[in-house]
Amino acid sequence: MLNDPNFKITIRSRSKLHYQGMAVSLTSVNNTGKFDILGYHANFISLIKDYVLVVTSTESASPLRFDITDGVIYVDNSEVHVYLNTVENLKH
Numbered sequence: 001m002l003n004d005p006n007f008k009i010t011i012r013s014r015s016k017l018h019y020q021g022m023a024v025s026l027t028s029v030n031n032t033g034k035f036d037i038l039g040y041h042a043n044f045i046s047l048i049k050d051y052v053l054v055v056t057s058t059e060s061a062s063p064l065r066f067d068i069t070d071g072v073i074y075v076d077n078s079e080v081h082v083y084l085n086t087v088e089n090l091k092h
Helices: none
Strands: 007-013 018-022 026-028 035-037 044-055 064-076 081-085 087-091
Touching: 007 044, 018 044, 026 081, 044 081
Parallel strands: 007 081
Antiparallel strands: 007 018, 026 035, 026 044, 044 064, 064 081, 064 087
């Protein structure tokens, strides 16, 4: 649907699929600082660190937080792929 701001997201590490589904936004940190990814984001690739925060709906659901050491984020055609090196904690 063209007006739908949600996007597909997959978060995985070598040993586990941590999340796969739809999201409204994703927030993380790279060497230049904190950044957000929203629907219709331009194609993008970056090393990430510290955490990944995923808002799964515009309702009052709690965001998913992954405390990480580092990883890579790749946005391609409104699909977001996050590859984590180490996940320290998962908070809902």
